[in-house]
Amino acid sequence: MFDKIDNLSSQTRILIAVLLALAFFVPYSYFYKPQMNENNATQATTREMQNVAPIQQVDSGKITQDTARVSNPNHATLATIESKNFTYKIDRLGRIAEVALKEKKYQKDSTPLMLFSEDIANPSNPKILEIRFSDSLLNQKAFNVPYSANLNTLEIKDKPQSITLIQELGEVKIEKVLTFYPNGYYEAKIKIPQNYTYFVSPGMRPSVENDSYVFKGVIVKESDNTITTIEDGDAQGQSNYANASILAAVDRYYATLIFDKSNNLNVTILSNPSENPMPFVSAEGELQLKGYIGPKDYRLLETIDPNLTDVVEYGIITFFAKPLFLLLDKLYNLCGNWGWAIILLTLIVRVVLYPLTYKGMVSMQKLKDLAPKMKELQQKYKGEPQKLQAHMMELYKKHGANPMGGCLPLLLQMPVFFAIYRVLFNAIELKGAAWLLWINDLSVMDPYFILPILMGGTMYLQQHLTPTAFNDPMQEKIFKFLPLIFTIFFVTFPSGLVLYWFVNNIFSIIQQLLINKALERKKAREIAEHKHKDD
Template sequence: MFNKIDNLSSQARILIAVILALLFFVPYSYLYKPTQTTEQENKTTNSAIPQTIQEQSTQPIQQNLPTSNNPTKEIIATIQSKNFEYQIDRLGRITQAFLKDTKYQKDSQDLPLFSTDISQQDNPKPLEIRFSDPLINQQAFSTPYLANTANIQIEDNPQTLILTQKLQEITIEKHITFYPNGYYEININAPQNYAYFVSPGMRPNVESDAYIFKGVIIKESDNTITTIEDGDAKEQTNFKASTILAAVDRYYTTLFFKQEGNIDSIILNNSNKDPMPFISANGNISLSGYIGPKDHRVLESINPSLTDVIEYGIITFFAKPLFLLLDTLYKLTGNWGWAIILLTLIVRIVLYPLTYKGMVSMQKLKDLAPKLKEIQAKYKGEPQKLQAHMMELYKKHGANPMGGCLPLLLQLPVFFAIYRVLYNAIELKGAGWLLWIQDLSVMDPYFVLPILMGLTMFLQQHLTPTTFSDPMQEKIFKFLPLIFTIFFVTFPSGLVLYWFVNNVFSILQQLAINKSLAYKKSKEIAEHKHRPKDS
């Protein structure tokens, strides 16, 4: 048994290293598919649909759309600010949103948030209204809105746009007040008994990375947060008492929320099973909305609860405080790179007791390796005696075969949370560090940080005690720095910076612990030599 345990010690360390690679660098977001609990499934009933809608089919909101997107390309109003440009089409929708800030620009051009792919023309756009009644719905998609002005320039104060659509039976008015930071308020005036649905729009289509969460986030009045990822949407899911309905990709979002009260959210799916978000309404309704980057400070300034659309996955409960700590360090240093370095130092200090315990345990196992081999050779073929003598040896020297592994396992949630924070923080966009790093959110253009990370990992391996009993395991372990370097090449330089600095601190820590253990050992040897022979 203990022969197996001793082997397991080195095998576990290999396994932990592989787990680190898989969890940190082979994207968890791609593997993690959020599922609804039984309680959440119980909420997806028709109780979320107003009575007038229950009496009618909700399917027409997916049907009777224009067969061609050409009539909707006409822009009837443009809203400009120093941060963004919104284009309103003839159907009263925000058909495109451009971000003007240079750190968001692509190829020196303003960044468009929404797809222009003709195959996605039936997907809802922000402020789009669809009616439950198929005849009215067909009229709505065939009748243009009229705008009270064609151009709005927002400086410091909000500006209001009024859109009017006159159908055969009813008239719809949208009063939209735009603010400089991407926040807006919309009041829809519609007669009662005409059930309709309004959408915050499909998610921004900027990030093509398959390893990130892309889909819809719903926050309910009891603070339950449900995520529905692209490809996972059911035919219809209802949330009666929600407070936030957001469509997101890695860095950007379009959303609706209520400053007070709740909204009835409905999630449909398109042909790709991507979630299409809507809010059901009947008569007048007032909503708040936002289109733009998932910048923590901007969202918090609008409404603190909006920071929940910054999605970190299953580790969110721990990742959010880490980001707040990182943000605090940024305020102190004025640079995200130095903030990452300070965060790394703080994490190392907090985890020092666990790290120290693990390193000491591995050193003890290394020191016991010759004696273990003697026992294994002496009691080969006698498993019971072998186990008993190995137990006695471990107990005598206070060694634990798993002692070096458990502290590492306990640190995994911390490292994973930091990975999620740095990978999803849009604040790192355009943030430079030293001379060659101009953007911590993208890969190092000269591969300096990945190479340094690999070299420091290699050096750390040589300083860390190991007790390999299998030559093949040892060879695999030696290749890990190269494997990790390859993983890190395309990762955001901010994340690579964290891991490189973490390796440096680990090396310094290992040197200090090795020196301390060597001193302690030499002291014990000296005391043993001066001990009386008859003692």
């Protein structure tokens, strides 16, 4: 066993760390499934919810209703809300059925970005501010009778504007007063007779970002600040969360949400046939809601309500990634460019991690110097593993070397690198952010592959500067291909993330050169001292 440990040369340790990094990045990003909170307390619901027909029954009727309403005129637009930054269309069932973002950095092919698309496979999916009743007959009627509006068009400039929607269902009258603000924030006052239990939805998640590397689904923030996430494909049956403060449906960059500072949201999550979560808030009588539709821009959400910044989700490493983003944001405010802010962040991280990196590099240099003596011992005690182990331990002890000393610091740095990866991969602030001449958007891949190639080249150069002492030819061959593997792996990654890795390589090369020179000077002094003693 020990002869295998002996073969953990300096470069082999880097190889292990890099391969572990790959093993950490790819499977985590692809397979990570946020865990649902199964606490019985979060499954509790109000007494009123327990005494009404289950919402699944409503949903069953709703699926049939939706199927029948493919050509229903109630899908037509009742009112249009126009702003400099967005366009909302309210359909004749009183729902915000379409949302288009008009800001240039969010546009797709020079046209406004549509946040939602019709899910033909799941016609029961709710739209924004859709109301469903626990009474199945009333619910069916509500999906057949159109609303009326006091305005057909509403233009929002600097001040909020309101629109009133009314639906007459015989003895039951529904009134929605919706107030829209220029930044995507809205307020909804819903009036329904007290003796009817109903459910209001913030809508399904935006359908813009659909790749498998990001979280897509529903986020619930409960009164004890617990964050519960239900990812697409993971919703099972019905889940209830009493006294929540946020109910959000999100993809990588965008969100539609309802929130309440007083923690008065009684949340119900259903699953559709694809097992994607369908979010609702239950109520009786008058209900006042606050909501938001738009990008998960940290500072924008903070201006609406600091509590909403929890919608920007980084997975299990959020506790560490969030402070890193705030640091990146401060650096952006300092230099005015996200690309240069990433470079400054990289420099700060390198400085903070310098003690660990220095120890690792010194340890690798010591092991490189001991490589000839290690080979002599391996030849001398070939077939005698116990004697080899004893003499190798003595050699390490004599020269103050640690066979794992070069690997451990690298492994300790991995959480930092992964947190930065999560920050740069999820930051919509990089959307449309330019850097230098050819990078017009740090949130997408480099169109000319310049950054990935530079990253691979600097990684190759770093390999040649790092102390090497391979004992296994196969490991050496694999290691030489790592720059190419990383280059291919990073080609499709956001250029902001590749920029970080490239600059990190540059700083590593500079640091390696400085440490190599320091070690050479130290070795020269030691040789001079030995000669002086011999004389």
